[in-house]
Amino acid sequence: MNCTACTAALDAPAQLCDGCARGLDVRLGELPAQYLLLATHLRPGAGRSDGPVALVREAPLPVREDVLDMRAEGGLVTVLEGWREAMQNARGWGQPACTGSIERRVMAAARGLQLNIEWIAAEFPGAGDMAREIRALAGQAAALLDPAPPTLRVGDCAADLGGGDICGAPLRVPAGTAEVRCRRCGTDYPPNTWLTLATGAWAVPAGAAA
Numbered sequence: 001m002n003c004t005a006c007t008a009a010l011d012a013p014a015q016l017c018d019g020c021a022r023g024l025d026v027r028l029g030e031l032p033a034q035y036l037l038l039a040t041h042l043r044p045g046a047g048r049s050d051g052p053v054a055l056v057r058e059a060p061l062p063v064r065e066d067v068l069d070m071r072a073e074g075g076l077v078t079v080l081e082g083w084r085e086a087m088q089n090a091r092g093w094g095q096p097a098c099t100g101s102i103e104r105r106v107m108a109a110a111r112g113l114q115l116n117i118e119w120i121a122a123e124f125p126g127a128g129d130m131a132r133e134i135r136a137l138a139g140q141a142a143a144l145l146d147p148a149p150p151t152l153r154v155g156d157c158a159a160d161l162g163g164g165d166i167c168g169a170p171l172r173v174p175a176g177t178a179e180v181r182c183r184r185c186g187t188d189y190p191p192n193t194w195l196t197l198a199t200g201a202w203a204v205p206a207g208a209a210a
């Protein structure tokens with residue numbers, strides 16, 4: 001039997017290997033904070049204090065649509081609530097409540113999934129898809145929070161964070177340099193590895209210093 005997220009061989013029947021289960025748990029714990037932080041990145045030149053988010057959203061100044069989309073209905077909250085509902089259905093439980101502000105709903109959905117992480121890793125048939133989707137979502141949120149200016153995207157971080165949990169954060173070449181370092185886990189990628197990253201043909205992270 002293999003992990004349904006990373007396909008690593010498993011010693012005992014389960015949906016997720018330990019590394020993927022741990023990675024999912026950590027990301028579910030981080031997503032509510034990432035969601036809150038995105039409010040400070042709604043405008044180009046993020047991080048400045050521009051007053052209440054509601055006012056910023058109405059301002060005739062440029063707003064980052066990608067950040068708005070992630071924070072709105074249909075964004076991060078919808079992915080989390082969708083998986084929580086699927087998990088509860090699979091356990092024969094009722095519909096989870098989705099009430100309150102989006103902030104509260106993000107927190108409740110992430111928490112509801114974290115509380116069931118052991119069952120998800122052991123038995124939830126959607127665990128592999130869920131782990132991969134949450135990893136991509138956390139990577140997107142991290143990229144939006146990245147204060148660096150837009151630069152050449154070379155691929156996703158292939159570093160193994162332990163037990164087969166691949167980092168997956170987007171990697172970019174900062175303007176005017178030839179250094180690529182993962183902003184999430186700190187792995188360095190020398191230029192001779194970029195083509196491998198860009199083609200997604202990563203097999204052995206040769207040359208990548210952890």
Ligand SMILES: [Zn+2]
Pocket residue numbers: 003004005006007008016017018019020021164
């Ligand atoms: Zn795995």
Ligand SMILES: [Zn+2]
Pocket residue numbers: 157158159167168169182183184185186187
């Ligand atoms: Zn990384």
